Amino acid sequence: MKDSSPIVSSRFPFGGQNDFFCRTLGLIDVSGSRFAIDEKIDVFEKRAAPVSDDAWLGTVPVSAVDGHPADHLEALLSLIVPCDAQAHPIAELRCGERVFRPVPEDGDGFCFVYPVPPAKRVGRHFHDDALAVLSDYVWLGRGAVDPLPTPVTQPDLGARLSRRIKAREVQPLHGVAQSEPFIVALGRYLAVFLAHHEITDAAGTPLHVPFFQLRSARDWIVQLPHVPSANELFAYLSRICNIACEFCYLFGNPETISIARGAKTISKPEMDLRMKLFTPETRQRLFKATWEINEVLVDPKFEKVARELRRRSDETFFFITNGNPLTPARCALLEELKPVELIISTNTIDFRNRSELMHEKETLTNVALGCFEDLDAREICYGISMVAMPDQSFDELEATIRAL
Ligand code: SF4
Structure with a gap:
């Protein structure tokens, strides 16, 4: 009663x-x-x-x-x-x-x-x-x-x-x-x-x-029935993207969709606080906030946050990236952080089309299309994603699939 x-x-x-x-x-x-x-x-x-x-x-x-x-x-x-x-x-x-x-x-x-x-x-x-x-x-x-x-x-x-x-x-x-x-x-x-x-x-x-x-x-610390995932914390690093694809879903979202849009990356004090109050041992974390998901790997705080979370968790880290942050140095960091899984928005293996479609500088396209050997050598698990745009032929899509 x-x-x-x-x-x-x-x-x-x-x-x-x-x-x-x-x-x-x-x-x-x-x-x-x-x-x-x-x-x-x-x-x-x-x-x-x-x-x-x-x-x-x-x-x-x-x-x-x-x-x-x-x-x-x-x-x-x-x-x-x-x-x-x-x-x-x-x-x-x-x-x-x-x-x-x-x-x-x-x-x-x-x-x-x-x-x-x-x-x-x-x-x-x-x-x-x-x-x-x-x-x-x-x-x-x-x-x-x-x-x-x-x-x-x-x-x-x-x-x-x-x-x-x-x-x-x-x-x-x-x-x-x-x-x-x-x-x-x-x-x-x-x-x-x-x-x-x-x-x-x-x-x-x-x-x-x-x-x-x-x-x-x-x-606003939440007591969960399960162990909180470190991947939730990585999402906070993804408030902005370093390119502007023509097809980006973020350009079309109606204002009524209730997800926050970031003007800048998450501040260091907020990330420090979220890390501090993330305690898998007690199944607690700070309340969740939902932001538009952009690019995780370009946040300057990524390296420090990822090393700290790997120290505290043995789960597989999962990142979605447009590929251009995958420099040799970052691939080496990801190897250190394994187990890691990547989804790489490659879209096309054609250099010029990718650069135009994603409004990307050539130096960045070089990194995005040149990272796969490095990832293979380091045995980092990845998949790719492609968006079928009208200006991409089926032959090009097939060539990309065969190449990767
Ligand atoms: S990489 Fe993804 S988030 Fe960034 S602009 Fe392209 S579609 Fe949008």
């Missing part, structure tokens, strides 16, 4: 996400909403559908009175810190009579900063908008088998490209929309809060809050 304690189970070692949903739902007047039921509602994590006891986050008394706005802000500040136009955390903010001095935990050397997304207004009152946000992420119900119908909206997440504001990196919410939607929930909740309530500085001047940061990255 469930009791009414607010935090009872979590897939995470830290129950702050559960606590946030239960606290805020307990502050919202749901008596006049479509969720008006009984005296209590059960809250379930929506990702773990169908609704089951495993997804139960807690039981919340139904409220017929809205909590004070500052109580909602306090719940938000347990997990995030509002940031100013320079993307720096706001040191002091006021909501009514209450004063808050959020203390971000920067001890790990990197902070995740995101834009506050556009607020979507669905009703006249804050509780209408707040409930619309929360119910996108949790089921509300009367017991484990009876979830109430809840709306699911397509939120506007703001810009999809990462950007730097002075020394601070702002990452797109698209990077966590699929993998860690609770971060998006927090951003959207902050957005509707700010649309209905004013927060000010100590002098009473209204504050502009275009960004927010996670209070502590360690709140």
Whole structure:
């Protein structure tokens, strides 16, 4: 039997996400909403559908009175810190009579900063908008088998490209929309809060809050049922590519596809943090972010990261490459890192066609088409990929297949 304690189970070692949903739902007047039921509602994590006891986050008394706005802000500040136009955390903010001095935990050397997304207004009152946000992420119900119908909206997440504001990196919410939607929930909740309530500085001047940061990255360490793969970490090195193929899928992706687009390679502090919190021994890693997958081998941090991960893992490392980073020195590094498997986007063995098709400098095409002997000699396992473009004949495709 469930009791009414607010935090009872979590897939995470830290129950702050559960606590946030239960606290805020307990502050919202749901008596006049479509969720008006009984005296209590059960809250379930929506990702773990169908609704089951495993997804139960807690039981919340139904409220017929809205909590004070500052109580909602306090719940938000347990997990995030509002940031100013320079993307720096706001040191002091006021909501009514209450004063808050959020203390971000920067001890790990990197902070995740995101834009506050556009607020979507669905009703006249804050509780209408707040409930619309929360119910996108949790089921509300009367017991484990009876979830109430809840709306699911397509939120506007703001810009999809990462950007730097002075020394601070702002990452797109698209990077966590699929993998860690609770971060998006927090951003959207902050957005509707700010649309209905004013927060000010100590002098009473209204504050502009275009960004927010996670209070502590360690709140978002994920406990996995399996050993995390080192290959997941390599994916973070692939935020940009050193060429621009005519057929690149990245040019055609619609903006609504929720994957982050990188303006630059991953920063060293973020990679260091992800490496530090990657602990296969305890089956834990930092929350996942999904970025467009480009070229892994050209990131200047690759060598150091790969050596460190090989020290900590004996799994096969898997890389997709356009081939032009496969210089003799890099082939030697890959030999050292074995077991390694490569997929090489060769496309054609014809020098001129490859160079034109992939908008590639001749020196790089030379490397891409000249690496195979070296790979064979070092017994590095590889496959090739080809894109059938109209300007490539079947004879050319066949010649490439036969040659390799
Ligand atoms: S190598 Fe791949 S990621 Fe890079 S431009 Fe070509 S298709 Fe796109």
